[in-house]
Amino acid sequence: MRLKVDGNDIFASTGGRPFDPSLPLVVFLHGAGFDHTIWALPGRWFAHHGHSVLAPDLPGHGRSGGALIPTISAMADWVAKLIEAAGAPRARLVGHSMGSLIALEAASRHPDKVSExxxxxxxxxxxxxxxxxxSAQANHHDAIDMVSIWGLGFRASLGGSRAPGLWMHAGGERVLEDxxxxxxxxxxxxxxxxxxxxxxxxxxxxxxxxxxxxRDMMTPLKxxxxxxxxxxxxxxxxxxxxxxxxxxxxxxxxxAALIGK
Incomplete structure (x- = not known):
């Protein structure tokens, strides 16, 4: 799905179903350097269980146009504009890593736009x-390697993918390389x-x-x-x-945690 936010062309996945603004909206927010693809499973579940879904590529990421947004606060304001552009009154925000900070800040700054x-x-x-x-400032591949190595838990670093034949290290690196x-x-x-x-x-x-x-090494459990x-x-x-x-x-x-099981 394509939306206009701040005059920019923004891409958002809708979980495999046509977007319906009359349904409760769930907005999925990706982490640093990533895109909408990390939300394939939960996006599809919510879209097929009574919700509308938007998993956007943030500006300057993935398939979205526009300039990069330099601060978490400005990203949170952008999310409020995304919800308005979608024609929805409020949204549940689901964020991973950087996306969690965006969701948190949006709930603080725009309580009228956020339901959960x-x-x-x-x-x-x-x-x-x-x-x-x-390394990231130099656009050096070392940055991608560090994110991949530090980002995965011990079992995942040995393989451990739930989908046979997939390698989580390489999969994450391919997204960051793009x-x-x-x-x-x-x-x-x-x-x-x-x-x-x-x-x-x-x-x-x-x-x-x-x-x-x-065993999170990037945002420790503590x-x-x-x-x-x-x-x-x-x-x-x-x-x-x-x-x-x-x-x-x-x-x-x-x-399971997202749906409360």
Whole structure:
């Protein structure tokens, strides 16, 4: 599906069904350097179970036009505009990693636009390694390697894909290799510079679920637990043995947590 947001042509997956603005909307927000493809399984489930779905490529990512957005706060404002462009009054926001910060900030800044948030691999702080930032700024493949190596949990690093014949390391790297130059650095910098997570969490008034990886090296479980504690009434789900790339490592468990099982 194509939408116009801020005058730019934006692509969003609709989960395999025609978009219906009369149904409850779920917006899926990808992480740094990635795109809508990480949401194939949960997007399809929600689209076939009474919801409308938008899994957008953020501006400057994937199939979307427009300039990269340099801050989490500005990305959150953009999400509010996306919801308006879709003709929906409100949306449940589901975010992974950087996307979780966007969802959190949007719930804080635009409470009238957000009905619920689900934060996957979230943390109270998302500071980024200086080596990773330097490599990403140079558009060096080392940055992609670091994200892949640090992003996967132990079992996933040995293989461990639920789909026979797929290699999670290579799959993640192929998506990042297709990301336009500058996008990964832009996104990592936005995460690194964002300091409002606890403040934003305290302002959240909608239902919140945090889905966290027990062995996450990029947003450690301790940081995710701290963030969950700052959101009144938040539900916390910990996936045993999982790293940061939860949607690839334990897709069924992530989906179960999203639908409340």
């Amino acid at each position: 948030i689900s934060l996957i691999a979230a943390g109270a702080s998302m500071k980024v390694s200086p080596d990773l930032l330097t 990301t336009p130059d500058g996008a990964l650095f832009n996104d990592l910098s936005a995460c690194n510079d964002y300091t409002r997570a606890i403040e934003a969490a305290a302002a959240v008034t909608v239902p919140a679920t945090l889905i966290l990886g027990e 940081s995710g637990t701290e963030l969950a504690g700052a959101i009144k009434g938040a539900r916390r789900v910990v996936l045993r043995g999982a790293g940061h790339m939860l949607t690839a490592e334990q897709p069924d468990e992530v989906l």
